[in-house]
Amino acid sequence: MLGISTALLCGNQVNAQWHVGIETGVNRNYLTTNTSDKPFFEYQPSYGYSGGVAIRYEFPKLSWFGGIQAVPTFVQKNYRIQRTGFYSDMYQQTTNNFVELPVMAQFRFGGHFKKEQSLYGILNVGGYGEYWVSGHVKGRTLSPMDLENYLPFDEPYTFNSTKDRRFQWGGLAGVGVQYSPNKKYVFSLEGRYTPSFSDMQKAYSENQTPRYNDTYSLLLSVQCQLPVLKHNK
């Protein structure tokens, strides 16, 4: 539906300022905290994916400035609790699904290299806010009545309103390349780092150790310029 709408919009005369497109990617999320009080225990990074609608407002007179971009996105930020050493059979894989709104300023370096084609290096800097939608936990833990074996589990995560923070925010910084074969379409490939600046948990206890998602993404984006709306005079 989104693709069809975008294609229809791109089929007509274009406005030089608005760009709309799709951005998808894969990421690797690191849960940053301190676990040195837990032996044989570590948080490990996990892969996830993202998909969103990119909307960019470009200032044509500022060729170095790619504009302001917002990308309402569905994104996974996953991590794994892995017991190590003697306990390496036990783990918990956590999948967290967010709706995220990254907003960024885009800086460009480079320019046209053929008549209508351009190739830019891009630098995106900004921030994001996100809303936790759902989660899932899968893993294996100790079987209490039979210590030779383990209990598997695989179920939705139940949000704990005392502990879990639904709204989180953070920064973002990305570098990549942006290629335009003509004035209508823009393709970009970007590596983006999105550190969270808000603890995943609410401040619900004294001496709490914060936990942050640090996400490294590889993103592919296709955008097209929106048509100019003609007004009858």
Add this chain to the structure above:
Amino acid sequence: MSGIKIIFKYTVVVGLFAGLYSCKREIPKRELISNYEINDFSELFHVFWTGLNTNYQFWDVETVNWDSMYRVYKPKFDSLNLRPYSDTTTNLGFQYMADMTKDLKDGQYVLQLWSGGDYRFEDSLYKSYISFIPKLQRTQRIRPALPDTLFDYISQYNYLDEFDYGVYKNYNTNVVSQITTGRIRKGAKDLLYTGINNFMLKESYDAKYVTYPPRPVIKNLFDNIHKGNCDGIIIDLRNNRGGNLEDVDFFVGQFTAKPALYGYIRYKSGSGRLDYTPALPLNITPQTGATDFKKPIVILADIYSSALCESVIQAFKGLSNTKVTVIGERTYGTAGLITGNDISTNGGSFNMGSFATARMSNAALLDKNHKFNFSGISPDVEVTYDAASINTMLQTGVDIQLEKAIEFLNQ
């Protein structure tokens, strides 16, 4: 003009990065509890508070406000450092620790101060005590535990035919396990009886070189259960304080041919106060030769039936094809287990240097309805012992709880 543009451009970029950098995060380094030597009372407080904060299983349902304890008691422990170290300051420290934890729900909670000390608990002075066990001490105020030997003596001489017993001692823990079996001689019905003083059944079944070997006694009991050659069975678990976890399946698994859900278990999943694994189902595993036991089962329980014994009762109540009735008193109310070790379970007991130890559940147990068993399992038919009825039992040899069980099964 282009120079101004370039300056503007780089100012914007640098400004944005500086803005992002200003949002830097601080993550304090944590320390293993076992790394602390406890050099003063402030350190003792830190380890005690943190250990319970991270290792305790029931914070999500606990009524004790642990943050409030931090704010109230940290200055008190700090102030103890300003006084010369003496028995008085040690006693005060013990008293503070007892006061902080006296209302915790975990029935496995034990605080042990290795040098011993004095503390007040519910208007009584406990002098030169090593241990503070609030749940047990409250239970003992209801009535002292009746010795296993008393029930054994009365059942063996006044109620049983074909009486048999086995005794096993674990020489590492010095715990003695005894199983008594027989047929009730009273009433018209043919009733099996077994009394188990703690759950070391599988261990004692596998033990060799035992003077009064439990193995043939247990085997004979299980054969009778598999054949169902009785009109009902009385399982006497009074004063049974629990034991080995494997016994849930080993014992209750003799009564069913198919798995049966009887509860849920969860562990800590991290150092956060509310980090828990999901509650995972616990099922009875049928044992070799087991069939569905269709005859009624009566379990005798009292206020000292605790820990794994309560899990066994819950497991019996999980049997879908069997009528299980608990007669006697409300059980102890443990709600947690000690299983595996405290590293594998991410929680449970911890030491405060060589000064003290806090022992508690490292796994939380929920019943089939996802409820914790803090106040014990209610009997279906309540028959309680008090000082007067205990005196009568001692004089007449009539066990009113066992009498009620026989009467119930003969109806």
